[in-house]
Amino acid sequence: MRADVPEKLPDKFVNQELKNIDYPDDEKNVTINGVDYLQSQAPVGKFGGELVISTIGEGPKTFNPCNTKDATSSSMAGLMYDGLLTTNPRSGKVVPLLAKSFEIDENDYTIHLRHGVKWSDGKPITADDVMYTFEEIVFKGFGNPSTMDAMMMDGKLPELVKIDDYTVKFTTPRPFAPFLRQLTYPIVPKHYFKPYSDKGESVFNAFLSPDTPPKTIVSNGAFRLKEYVAAQRVVFERNPNYYKINLKGEKLPYLNKLVYMIVGDTNNEILKFEAKEVDVLSLRGSNVARYKLKEPDSDYTIYNLGPDTGTLFLIINLNNRKDRNGKPYVNPTKHSWFANRDFRAAIDWALDRKNMVQNIASGVAEPLFTAESLNSIYLNNYIKGHPCDPNVSRESLTKAGFVNKDGILYDNDGNRVEFDLYTNAGNLEREALGVMIKQDLEDLGMKVNFKPVEFNSLVNKLTNTHDWDMAIMGLTGSPLEPHDGKNVWTSKGSLHLFNMRPSDYKVDDRLDWEKEIDDIFREGALKLSFEERKPLYDRYQTIIYNQKPIIYLYSPTRITAIRKKFKNIFPTPLSGLIYNLDEIYVE
Amino acid sequence: MEIIKKIFQDKFAKAAFIILLVLYVIILFADFIAPYSNTYSNRDMSYAPPSKIYTIDENGNYSRPYTYNYIREYEPALMQTVFKQDRSHKYYLRLLPKGEGYKFLGLIPTHRHLFGTAEKGGQLYLLGTDINGRDVFSRLLFGGRISMTVGFLSLLVVFPIGLLYGGISGYFGGIVDTLMMRFAEAIMAIPSFYLLIILAAILPSGMTSVQRFALIVVILALIGWAGFARVVRGMVLSIKKEDFVQAEKTIGASNLRIILKHILPQTTSYVIIAMTLSVPSYILAESGLSFLGLGIQQPDASWGNMLKEAQEFTNILYRPWLLTPGLLIFIAVLSFNLLGDAIRDILDPKSRAGKGIR
Numbered sequence: 001m002r003a004d005v006p007e008k009l010p011d012k013f014v015n016q017e018l019k020n021i022d023y024p025d026d027e028k029n030v031t032i033n034g035v036d037y038l039q040s041q042a043p044v045g046k047f048g049g050e051l052v053i054s055t056i057g058e059g060p061k062t063f064n065p066c067n068t069k070d071a072t073s074s075s076m077a078g079l080m081y082d083g084l085l086t087t088n089p090r091s092g093k094v095v096p097l098l099a100k101s102f103e104i105d106e107n108d109y110t111i112h113l114r115h116g117v118k119w120s121d122g123k124p125i126t127a128d129d130v131m132y133t134f135e136e137i138v139f140k141g142f143g144n145p146s147t148m149d150a151m152m153m154d155g156k157l158p159e160l161v162k163i164d165d166y167t168v169k170f171t172t173p174r175p176f177a178p179f180l181r182q183l184t185y186p187i188v189p190k191h192y193f194k195p196y197s198d199k200g201e202s203v204f205n206a207f208l209s210p211d212t213p214p215k216t217i218v219s220n221g222a223f224r225l226k227e228y229v230a231a232q233r234v235v236f237e238r239n240p241n242y243y244k245i246n247l248k249g250e251k252l253p254y255l256n257k258l259v260y261m262i263v264g265d266t267n268n269e270i271l272k273f274e275a276k277e278v279d280v281l282s283l284r285g286s287n288v289a290r291y292k293l294k295e296p297d298s299d300y301t302i303y304n305l306g307p308d309t310g311t312l313f314l315i316i317n318l319n320n321r322k323d324r325n326g327k328p329y330v331n332p333t334k335h336s337w338f339a340n341r342d343f344r345a346a347i348d349w350a351l352d353r354k355n356m357v358q359n360i361a362s363g364v365a366e367p368l369f370t371a372e373s374l375n376s377i378y379l380n381n382y383i384k385g386h387p388c389d390p391n392v393s394r395e396s397l398t399k400a401g402f403v404n405k406d407g408i409l410y411d412n413d414g415n416r417v418e419f420d421l422y423t424n425a426g427n428l429e430r431e432a433l434g435v436m437i438k439q440d441l442e443d444l445g446m447k448v449n450f451k452p453v454e455f456n457s458l459v460n461k462l463t464n465t466h467d468w469d470m471a472i473m474g475l476t477g478s479p480l481e482p483h484d485g486k487n488v489w490t491s492k493g494s495l496h497l498f499n500m501r502p503s504d505y506k507v508d509d510r511l512d513w514e515k516e517i518d519d520i521f522r523e524g525a526l527k528l529s530f531e532e533r534k535p536l537y538d539r540y541q542t543i544i545y546n547q548k549p550i551i552y553l554y555s556p557t558r559i560t561a562i563r564k565k566f567k568n569i570f571p572t573p574l575s576g577l578i579y580n581l582d583e584i585y586v587e
Numbered sequence: 588m589e590i591i592k593k594i595f596q597d598k599f600a601k602a603a604f605i606i607l608l609v610l611y612v613i614i615l616f617a618d619f620i621a622p623y624s625n626t627y628s629n630r631d632m633s634y635a636p637p638s639k640i641y642t643i644d645e646n647g648n649y650s651r652p653y654t655y656n657y658i659r660e661y662e663p664a665l666m667q668t669v670f671k672q673d674r675s676h677k678y679y680l681r682l683l684p685k686g687e688g689y690k691f692l693g694l695i696p697t698h699r700h701l702f703g704t705a706e707k708g709g710q711l712y713l714l715g716t717d718i719n720g721r722d723v724f725s726r727l728l729f730g731g732r733i734s735m736t737v738g739f740l741s742l743l744v745v746f747p748i749g750l751l752y753g754g755i756s757g758y759f760g761g762i763v764d765t766l767m768m769r770f771a772e773a774i775m776a777i778p779s780f781y782l783l784i785i786l787a788a789i790l791p792s793g794m795t796s797v798q799r800f801a802l803i804v805v806i807l808a809l810i811g812w813a814g815f816a817r818v819v820r821g822m823v824l825s826i827k828k829e830d831f832v833q834a835e836k837t838i839g840a841s842n843l844r845i846i847l848k849h850i851l852p853q854t855t856s857y858v859i860i861a862m863t864l865s866v867p868s869y870i871l872a873e874s875g876l877s878f879l880g881l882g883i884q885q886p887d888a889s890w891g892n893m894l895k896e897a898q899e900f901t902n903i904l905y906r907p908w909l910l911t912p913g914l915l916i917f918i919a920v921l922s923f924n925l926l927g928d929a930i931r932d933i934l935d936p937k938s939r940a941g942k943g944i945r
Contacts, residue, residue, distance in 0.1 A: 267900045286634075286901040289667035352630060359633030359718060363661050363668060428896065431885045432718045438886065439628060449795070452884045457789075559666075 018303070023090060023570050029100055030245065035116030036100050037245045042568045044246050045585030050257035051566065053578070054269045054278045059231060059262040063217065064208035065186035066133075067143030076260065079236060079581065080219040081186035084111055084130065089575035092377060092480045094180050098125070098187055098220065098243075109170040109180065110163070117243040119189050121218045127162045132190035134160050134170075136197050142204050147185050150178060150483075153525070177528050178483040192218040222253045222582040234260040244582055254568075254585035279566065280578060283559040285429075286362040291561055299565070305558040306573040307366055307374035309477045314351070314421075314437060314551040316344055318499045318511075319466050329466035333415050338469070342400035344548040346393040350440045353388060357554050360432045364559060368552040371485070371544040373477040375573050378534060380541040393444055409445030418447035419469035422461065425452035430472050433553065437472070462497050472553075473497075479574055482537045483525055489540065490521050498549040513543050593933045600929030603922035610919060614731040618689040621725035622703045622711050625888060627687060629710070629720040631659055635670055637715040637908055640680065653677040656710045678709030715908035717896055719886075723908055727915060730888035733797065735919060737804050737873050738866035744808035745815055745865070746858065752812070753819025754846040758827055768820065771813040779810060783881055796884035803881065804869065815861060819854055826853045856934035863927035867920040874916055890916050 025041040060073040065081040068074035086097040096102060098117075103110045117125050139157050141148045151157055158179065159171045172179050196207040208217065214225040222244065223236035236258040244252040261278055263269045273281040283291055283302070295302050316338050319329045330338065337343045353367035369385035372378050386392075394404070401412035409417040421438060423430040431452050438448040453461075461468045475495070478484040487493040491514045492501055499514065510518065517540050524536045544550060560577045562569060568584050571577045578584065594600045613620055629635075635657050644650040655672040662669065684703040691697050704711050713724040756767040786806060790799055826832065827850060835845050870890075876882035877891025885892065890912035896902060897909040 267898065270900045286668075286899075286905070289665055290901055290904070292665045292667065355630040355633075358659075358661065358668070359630065359720065362666070363663075364666050425881075425884060428718070428899065435628075435719045435886045436630075439626075450884075450886060451796075 018305075018571055018573070021570055023572075026088065026095070027244075029096075029114075030249075031115075032245075032249060033116075035243075036114035037243055037249075038097070038114075039245050039247065039249075040252060040580075040583050041247065042570070042580070042583045044248050044250075045254045045568055045583070046587070047250075047254050047585070048256050049254075049586030050259060051255055051578075051581070051584060051586070052259045052261055052277065052279045054261045054263045054272060054280070055234075056263055056265060056269060059260075060210055060228070060234060062209055063212060063225060064143060064205075065188060066137050067205050067208075069144050072260075076234060076236075077186065078221070079223045079258070080217070080221040080225060081188060082221050083184040083186050084113075085180070085183045087181070087184065087480065087575070089570075089572045089579050092574050094184070097184075099183075102183075104180070107172045107175060109172075109183070111168050111170070111183070113166040113168075114243060115166060117220075118241040119192075119218050119220055120224050120239050120241050121189075121192075122241065123189065123191060123218075125187070125189075125220060126165050127168050128165075129187055129190045130168050131160060131162050132194065133185070133187050136194070137188070137204075138185060140201075142197060142201050147182055151182050175526055175528055177533060178481055178525055181481055187220065189218045189220070223258050226257070231262055233262060236260075242582070246583075253582035255581070258581060273561070279563045281561045283364075283561060284361075284556060285364060288364045288559050289362065295561075300561045300563050301569075302559060302561045303569075303571045303577055305560060305571055305576055307555040308558050309373050309375060309479050310474055311368060311371070311373050311477055311555065312433075312472075312474045312553045313368075314347070314470060314472055314553060315498050316347070316470050316549055316551070317466070317468055318549055320509075321466075321501070323466075330469065333411070333413070334419055334469060337411060337417060337419075340400045341547060342396040343402070344551070346396045346400070346444065347441065348548050348551045349386065349388065349396070350390050350393040350444055351388060351437060351551065351553065352440055353385075353554055356433060356436060360429055360436070361554060361556055365554045365556040368555040369545060370541045370552065371489070371550065372482060372537070372541055373479065374555045375479045376477065376482065377480060377530075378482045378537040380538040380545075382538065383541060383545050388440075390440075390443060397444065404445045407445050408447075416447065417445065418449070420449045420451055421470045421472070422451050422453055422458055422468050423472040424455040424458050426455075427452075433472055463495070463500065466500055482533075482540075483521065486521050489517050489544075491515070491518050513547050517543060590930065590933055594926070594929055597929045597932075599925045603925035603929070606918060606922045607926065610731065610735060610915075610922075614728060614735055616692075616701075617725075617728035617732060619691060619699075620701045621722070621728045622686060622700050622713075623722040623725040624687045624689065625726065625729040626886060627721060627725070629716070632657060632710065632712070632716050632720040633659075633718055634668070634906055635659070635710075635712055635716045635720070636906075638710060638712045639672070652680045654680065654704065654709065654711060656708075678704040678706055678711075680711065681705040714911050715906065717893070717909065723893070723911060726888040726893060727890070727912060730890045730893055730912065731915065733800075733883055733887070734870055734873050734890040734916070737800070738869035740801060741804050741808040741811065741869050742862055742865065744805055745812045746862065748809075749812040749815035750819055750851055750854070750858070751846075753816035754823050754851050756816070757820035757823025758842065758846050758850060760824070760827075764820070768817065771816050774810055774813040777810050779807060782806070782810070783876065786881075796882075796887050800873070800876070800883050803876065804872075807872065818857065818861075819851075822854050822857060823850055826850050856931075859934060860927055860931040863923060863930055867923040867927075870916060870920055870923075874912075 027041060028039045030037050030039040055072050057072055060076045061070060062068060062073050063077055063080065065077035068077050082098045084097065084099040085094050085102065088095045098114065099111045100114045101112045113125065113127060113130065119125060137143065138147050153173050153176050156173045161169050163169055197204045210228055210230065214227060217225050219239065222239060222242050224239045226237040227235040238253055238256060240251070242252060246252055261272060263272060269278065269281065270287065272278040291302060317330050318338055320335050320339070322328050328335070357363060357365045357367060366374060367385060368374060370380055370383050372380065397409065402417065403410050403412070411417060421434060423434050434450045434452065438450045441448050458471065462471065475488065487495045490496065491510045520536050520540045524533050527533045527536065562577060565587050566584055567587050568580065569577065570580065594604050638654045640652050640654050642650060642652050655674055656676070656678065657670045658673045660669050660671060680702060682702055683699045684705055685698045686700040686703055688696060688698050712722050714727065715723050717723055752767065752771070756764045783803065786803060790802065794802070832845060832849060835849055873882055873889060874891030874894055877889055877895060883889035883892050893912040897913065902909050
């Protein structure tokens with residue numbers, strides 16, 4: 001079978017602290033009385049009890065798994081709805097979940113479904129549900145269209161045929177590596193969803209809003225919705241029809257209840273954990289030291305899950321286009337600096353990442369130099385980064401024709417180097433970063449106007465009005481699929497922030513390296529094996545590292561605490577701490 | 588002068604007056620008094636605790652005051668940063684040492700600060716440092732410049748508008764009064780908090796945070812004058828019936844002259860009281876707005892945005908020195924209120940509670 005992940009994960013995925021964990025074997029298919037169960041190989045636990053998790057923000061915006069656009073909604077909908085396939089939390093490979101098995105032959109992906117498994121209302125799950133989910137929701141672009149976009153190749157969608165009640169076959173127009181991972185898309189019940197999707201997209205998008213009566217929701221995941229109290233909590237209960245069993249043949253999950261407590265901010269979350277109202281806490285910065293210190297006589301265990309999947313960076317605006325009134329988005333003088341690779345390199349070398357990690361992240365982070373996050377399997381290990389060295393910066397500024405007179409930097413036309421640096425206000429971490437970066441760059445003689453602005457106005461600047469010079473921002477990432485970064489890196493992507501082109505832009509004014517990255521992303525999607533894809537994605541990271549349109553800063557380390565009474569905890573760097581909610585039990 | 592003499596007869600008012608006087612003198616001379624500048628930062632000393640100052644040396648003898656530098660160490664096992672004193676070298680303190688250059692009162696360039704370590708390389712963090720390794724004590728003084736003066740900025744807007752508007756409305760009465768007061772009520776009905784949130788989003792980003800904040804204060808004042816105008820109007824209604832106003836009218840003085848020269852001066856005592864009492868509300872508003880990310884932004888200092896840093900859980904527990912801006916806000920606001928109360932008692936004895944003979 002072809003794999004888009006390496007046979008064996010590199011060493012850094014066997015995190016030192018997680019080395020002693022005795023992981024169970026992979027799940028197996030077991031057929032009992034004609035029902036194809038999935039059998040967990042984890043130690044048999046006790047039934048009952050509840051687990052309380054906190055979620056920061058306003059709570060879920062929808063329970064419709066096809067229409068989730070924020071992390072909270074999608075993780076909750078993900079509990080309620082399983083996809084055909086899933087990602088193995090340890091190896092990162094794509095493995096069957098709701099599907100019993102799958103075969104790949106060239107461009108054909110044949111999926112075999114489990115016999116005898118049921119929706120939470122007792123109706124059988126069949127190929128019709130799969131056909132419905134893809135043909136009438138995904139391929140029509142209903143809800144969140146990102147899966148449709150990801151499956152689209154040269155404007156064509158894969159074909160889907162029903163072979164029998166328990167078998168379907170997808171055929172892609174061409175070999176397409178990221179396709180298989182898209183089959184993790186949640187499968188929804190045709191009999192429950194169809195009346196709404198038939199009424200059009202707007203009705204469908206409003207379907208399963210948070211005020212839907214929980215009893216009426218039909219799902220197939222390990223948990224089903226029990227209660228939602230706005231801005232307070234979301235309660236899930238065991239789905240009695242779930243198809244996963246333990247080694248004794250008893251139906252999972254173990255937990256009676258799973259509660260998401262909705263909290264306002266991290267401080268609130270910490271206080272709830274202290275008050276024992278919440279069982280899991282993710283720690284950042286100086287909190288880590290406090291909890292590490294208290295760990296030996298406490299009722300929780302702290303796990304180090306390695307670097308975060310997101311990235312934190314300084315981004316430079318290379319846009320040289322003009323708005324409707326013919327006014328350039330970026331002042332042409334500034335653009336001439338920003339477009340100069342040596343200028344960008346000077347900035348990169350001046351940044352004191354060591355002290356950023358030490359002061360702002362309290363040492364609980366690692367410096368970052370690559371576009372892929374540190375826990376990505378496609379991370380380019382040849383990029384070692386560099387120390388902070390203002391002398392290198394000065395050399396490259398001189399090379400680029402800048403002159404430093406009495407500590408003030410001028411370009412070769414005699415203009416003082418001065419620009420704005422934005423970030424979102426109210427974020428202590430980013431504001432402190434801005435203060436540091438401002439100092440580092442002012443030591444080179446530049447004048448930096450640091451401007452924390454409200455988050456939505458910043459996003460509007462970056463994506464719509466383009467009238468910014470530099471910004472400190474973050475992006476989420478995927479440790480397994482670099483193609484997810486297509487919208488950031490390809491020249492016409494919707495988040496190609498450093499050189500945004502309007503969606504109807506016809507002129508080909510791509511920089512040479514932008515062209516090369518476009519080619520890499522097109523080619524990378526066509527190659528199927530990890531070994532073939534890795535050099536391509538290594539190359540794109542090298543280009544970004546050399547060209548520095550985005551200068552990466554650091555990647556926080558994920559440290560999570562969970563109460564000791566919970567068993568079957570098998571944390572992995574790829575999937576985190578509590579991905580196996582159906583196996584976790586209370587001692 | 589009569590007022591100041593009377594203030595000094597009241598214990599609390601006297602204390603409040605002196606505290607405020609000291610605070611204003613200190614922020615005026617902030618460059619000189621602060622050992623470090625507003626932007627100074629020592630990267631290796633993020634969140635350093637306050638420097639300990641010793642006057643008795645290790646042998647038990649009296650000594651000139653001295654301090655030790657801190658060394659920062661990171662323990663990877665506990666993921667903890669610890670500060671230890673470097674006992675190998677004493678740094679003696681002295682008056683008027685040389686430090687970073689600045690302009691005394693914005694005029695005379697100098698390097699001398701009020702106090703500091705005699706030797707170069709000594710660290711003197713009276714109130715510890717913040718996340719960027721900046722001296723909290725110095726930033727408190729610079730932050731005070733903004734926090735303690737924003738209130739007066741709003742007075743410049745609120746009082747002229749309020750006095751004139753209330754004066755005209757009360758003096759003319761009738762339909763003019765009705766229309767003007769309904770308009771004032773409409774202004775009062777504007778929800779200021781939501782207005783601020785909208786302003787935060789639409790204000791041009793080219794402004795510095797001080798300009799932006801000044802604009803926010805002015806806008807707040809532009810909706811804040813209405814309440815003041817209503818009180819003035821009530822006072823004018825009763826004053827205009829006095830004989831001297833009638834006399835003025837018979838001589839043929841213009842309406843504006845009567846309002847400005849003869850009626851409004853009668854409201855002085857109320858105006859002074861209202862002014863003293865409204866300053867603290869703007870100090871609080873500044874800290875509230877900075878807390879929400881709408882006020883003064885980094886790297887500029889204000890008491891409000893410094894206090895924001897103390898919001899984090901571990902900072903309250905382990906770095907109590909970050910709470911000092913809150914203490915100063917408390918002291919300043921309390922002093923203004925005490926002083927305002929005392930001035931009211933002095934200027935307006937009728938409203939005094941308690942002691943009167945009935």
